[in-house]
Amino acid sequence: MDQLLLHACCGPCSTVALPAWQAEGLAATLLFYNPNIQPSCEHGRRLASLEEFALLAGVGLHVHEGGGAADWFAAQNGAAGQERCAACLNLRLYATARLAAARGVPRFATTLTVSPYQRHDLIRLAGEAAAAAHGVEFLYADLRAQFARSGQESRRLGLYRQRYCGCVPSKWEAWAMQRSRLRRPV
Ligand code: SF4
Numbered sequence: 685m686d687q688l689l690l691h692a693c694c695g696p697c698s699t700v701a702l703p704a705w706q707a708e709g710l711a712a713t714l715l716f717y718n719p720n721i722q723p724s725c726e727h728g729r730r731l732a733s734l735e736e737f738a739l740l741a742g743v744g745l746h747v748h749e750g751g752g753a754a755d756w757f758a759a760q761n762g763a764a765g766q767e768r769c770a771a772c773l774n775l776r777l778y779a780t781a782r783l784a785a786a787r788g789v790p791r792f793a794t795t796l797t798v799s800p801y802q803r804h805d806l807i808r809l810a811g812e813a814a815a816a817a818h819g820v821e822f823l824y825a826d827l828r829a830q831f832a833r834s835g836q837e838s839r840r841l842g843l844y845r846q847r848y849c850g851c852v853p854s855k856w857e858a859w860a861m862q863r864s865r866l867r868r869p870v
Contacts, residue, residue, distance in 0.1 A: 685709065685710070685711040686709065686710050686711065686790075686791075687710070687711050687712075687713070687789045687790065687791075688705055688710040688711065688712040688713070688789065688791055688792065688793060688823070689712075689713055689715050689780060689783065689784040689787065689789045689791070689792040689793075690702065690705060690712040690713065690714050690715065690792070690793050690794070690795065691715050691717065691776060691777065691780040691792060691793070691794040691795065691796070692714045692715060692716055692734055692745075692794075692795045693718055693730075693794070693795050693796050693799075693850075694730045694733060694734060694795070694845075694846060695730070695733035695734045695736060695737040695838060695841075695843040695844065696733070696834045696835065696837070696838035696843055696845050696846075697795035697796070697798040697799060697834055698714060698734060698737050698738075698741075698795050699737060699833075699834050699837035699838055699841065699843070700798055700827060700830040700831075700833055700834045700837060701793075701794075701795035701797070701798050701827055701830075702714070702741055702743065702795075704825060704827055704830070705793060705823075705825075710791075712743060713743060713744040713745070713746060713789070714734065714738055714743055714744065714745040714746070715745075715746045715747075715748060715780055715783060715792075716731055716734055716745065716746070716747045716748065717747075717748040717749075717750060717776055717779050717780065717783075718730070718776060718850060719750060719751070719752055719753050719754075719755040719756040719775070719776075720756045720772045720775075720776070720849075720850040720851045721850040721851075722753055722756075722850065722851055722852050722855075723852075724752075724753070726846070726850075727753075729844050729846075730844065730846060731747065732844070733838075733843045733844040733845075736841075736843060737841065737843060740841060746783070748779060748783060750779065755775060756772065756775060756851065759771045759772065759774065759775040760772070766803070766806070768851070768853065769802075769803055769806055770806050770809070770810065772850075772851065773796070773803075773806050773807055773810035774810045774813070774814070776794075776810075777792075777794060777807075777810045777811050777814040777822070778810075778813075778814040778817065778818075780792050780794065780814065781811075781814035781815055781817065781818040781820050781822070782814075782818050784818070784820045785818040785819055785820050789820070790820055790821060791820060791821040791822070791823055792811075792815070792820060792821075792822060792823070793811075793822070793823040793824070793825070794807065794811065797824060797825060797826060797827045797828070798827040798828065798830060798831055798834055799828070799831060800828045800831050801849065802849075804826060804828075807824070808822075808824050811824060
């Protein structure tokens with residue numbers, strides 16, 4: 685069976701992304717490298733949720749720590765807005781491509797394509813550039829239609845579900861959005 689290294693952002697997105705790639709005849713191993721997830725207790729919660737899912741799904745999970753959150757801050761170099769996300773996606777997908785090449789796995793993908801909140805154009809750009817740099821293939825599939833099902837699946841399996849993308853700015857943005865919804869006149 686053809687091998688795939690599947691970068692996994694969290695357990696919930698993996699519940700639908702993993703079967704989608706398996707249905708394509710690929711044998712996937714999960715990779716957790718997400719130094720964007722802050723603070724460290726949240727990073728630990730999302731990793732624990734993915735470990736639980738990997739066990740239930742019976743697939744291998746490789747955890748790459750790298751330099752931890754310091755990797756993300758170094759990659760940001762003061763970026764903001766869309767550039768912040770581009771730098772964040774580059775960091776994670778270049779590392780995935782490099783690890784795939786080092787392990788002799790010819791292709792990689794990411795569970796980030798399940799989320800309707802992610803910039804899919806930036807994911808594709810980062811994935812394709814990373815693939816070219818490391819001589820592997822990036823597989824993109826728009827899995828946004830399965831986002832609702834990932835919620836149902838994670839509830840069914842009792843997996844932790846996060847409420848913000850990952851970095852501290854995204855936590856504040858989610859909080860501000862929630863507050864503005866609560867303040868909206870009825
Ligand atoms: S919002 Fe999400 S994708 Fe963008 S920088 Fe923060 S963690 Fe990364």
